[in-house]
Amino acid sequence: MRELDFTTDQRCFAQSAGRIGSFEELTTVKLAGDRVADGNSLTVSPTLLKALAKLPALTTLALHAGHFDPTCHQVLLPQLRHLKFPCELCPLEVETTMSAILAPSLTSLQFYYIDAQDPPDARRYLEMFAKYYPSTLSELTIYLGMDGQGDTQLVDLLAPLHSFPVLTKLSCNLRSLVNVTFIDRDVQTLGEAWPQMSQLELLYLQRAKPALSAQCFGNFTHYFPHLQTLALSSVDLDSDLPSSKDIRTHHRLNSLTIGLILTTAEDPNLKAFANLLFTIYPRLPDLQFALITEQQAWVFVTFEREIVDS
Numbered sequence: 576m577r578e579l580d581f582t583t584d585q586r587c588f589a590q591s592a593g594r595i596g597s598f599e600e601l602t603t604v605k606l607a608g609d610r611v612a613d614g615n616s617l618t619v620s621p622t623l624l625k626a627l628a629k630l631p632a633l634t635t636l637a638l639h640a641g642h643f644d645p646t647c648h649q650v651l652l653p654q655l656r657h658l659k660f661p662c663e664l665c666p667l668e669v670e671t672t673m674s675a676i677l678a679p680s681l682t683s684l685q686f687y688y689i690d691a692q693d694p695p696d697a698r699r700y701l702e703m704f705a706k707y708y709p710s711t712l713s714e715l716t717i718y719l720g721m722d723g724q725g726d727t728q729l730v731d732l733l734a735p736l737h738s739f740p741v742l743t744k745l746s747c748n749l750r751s752l753v754n755v756t757f758i759d760r761d762v763q764t765l766g767e768a769w770p771q772m773s774q775l776e777l778l779y780l781q782r783a784k785p786a787l788s789a790q791c792f793g794n795f796t797h798y799f800p801h802l803q804t805l806a807l808s809s810v811d812l813d814s815d816l817p818s819s820k821d822i823r824t825h826h827r828l829n830s831l832t833i834g835l836i837l838t839t840a841e842d843p844n845l846k847a848f849a850n851l852l853f854t855i856y857p858r859l860p861d862l863q864f865a866l867i868t869e870q871q872a873w874v875f876v877t878f879e880r881e882i883v884d885s
Contacts, residue, residue, distance in 0.1 A: 577632075578603040585617055593622045596629035604630070607639035607661075618642040624650045624675060636676075637661060643671045651677045659685040666690055669700060673707040683714040693723030694753055698732055705738035714744040721751035729779060730761040737768040743801075745769065746776040755779040757809065759791040766798025773827075774804040778834075781809035786836055788814045789848060792855055796825040804830040808865075811836055812844045819854040828856040834865040840876050849878040 579601055583591070585608060595604065604627065608617040619640045627633060628650040636652070637659040645668075655678040664672055669689055684704075691697035697719055704715070715736070721727075732755070733747065749755055757777065766772070787810045795802065802825070810833050831852065838845065845864065852862055861879045 577601060578605075580605040582607045589618075589620065589622075592620060593626050595623070596626035599630060600632060601630050602632045603635040604633060605635075605637040605639075607637075618644060619647065619672075619675070620644045621647050624648070627652060640672075641665060643668045643675060645671060647671065647675045649675055649677050653678075654680055656680055657683040661685065661687050663688040663690065666692075670703055673703050679709055681709055681712060684708060684712060685716040686718065687716075688718040688720065688750075690720040691722070694721060694725075694727035694732060697721050697749075698735060701733065701735040705735045708739075710738055711741060712739045713741050715739065715742060716744075716746040718748045718750070721749060721753050723753050726754045726756055728761070729755050729757040729777065730764050733765070740769065741771055742769045743771050744774040745772065746774075747778065748776070749779040751780050753780075755781055756785065757781065757787060758785050759788055759794055762787075762791055762794035763798050766794070771801055772799055773801050775799065775802060776804070776806040778806065778808050781836060784811060784813075786811040788812075789816050789851065790814070792852065793817065793822040796823050796855060800825075801827060803827050806832040808834040809836045810834065812838050812842065812848060816844065816847055816851055819851055822855050824854075825856050826858060829858045829860070831856065831859055831862045832865065833862070834867075836867070838864075838866055840866060840874060845876070846878070853878075853880050 576598055577600055579595065579598065606617060617638070617640045619638060619642070621644060624647055627636065632654060633652055634654050635657040636655060639662045640660065641662050642665055655676070658676065658678060658681055660672065666689070689700050691700055700719065736742070757779065787807065789810065789812060791810070795805065805828060812835060849862060853859055859880065861877055864876045866874045866876060
């Protein structure tokens with residue numbers, strides 16, 4: 576048996592966790608709690624971690640664990656390459672969770688979901704990523720909540736992740752009450768930090784200007800030459816659209832999703848903007864705009880290259 580995908584309640588899990596270590600050929604372990612009995616979340620125990628450390632071929636681990644026993648000691652998983660925590664973590668146990676598993680070969684990491692009190696607290700969590708995970712990490716997915724008030728700059732918030740210079744895939748989803756600001760010049764900062772990036776998803780709430788303008792795609796084509804997939808939350812079409820002659824053509828991008836602020840589906844600039852993007856990205860078959868209505872509901876508008884070009 577090479578893969579174990581096990582869903583159970585906490586009582587049964589506590590009794591059987593130690594047995595996992597006897598299946599030394601396991602390469603993939605996925606553990607989840609019973610949705611009815613435990614809310615689909617488990618508590619990771621020292622017994623489980625010791626059992627996982629006995630699996631010499633383990634490369635993929637998914638723990639639907641909302642809690643870590645505070646008595647857990649760090650274990651070494653030398654071959655682990657993919658680690659996923661697909662549930663909300665107790666804020667007081669986030670660092671325990673990160674420090675419990677030493678994985679020097681890790682390339683892919685997913686955390687759903689960390690709830691921060693405010694932007695400084697959120698940044699502190701991201702600093703933990705740099706502290707506990709190897710700089711060779713190439714894929715990172717983070718769902719991060721932020722309470723509090725005021726504004727924060729996305730580029731400053733993400734600065735601790737510059738410790739991962741070979742990132743090729745980054746998905747950062749900020750569910751925030753705080754206004755998050757990301758502007759054109761910030762694109763250069765991120766592009767210089769992650770020159771090999773191929774998939775970039777930056778989802779955040781921006782309630783006020785300044786925001787990314789249509790001019791930002793000149794920076795994206797220049798500073799992200801390997802980009803194939805791009806998703807952005809907030810682009811402002813209030814300023815004049817640039818000429819396609821002023822932005823170099825980018826031949827790698829084939830997926831683009833853009834959230835637009837202060838824009839309606841009837842905006843005459845929308846089709847012109849789509850035309851511009853299809854010119855810049857000749858491999859793009861279609862693109863999707865996400866618009867928020869006055870009723871705070873999302874409306875999705877899709878443009879296909881054939882329709883726009885005709």
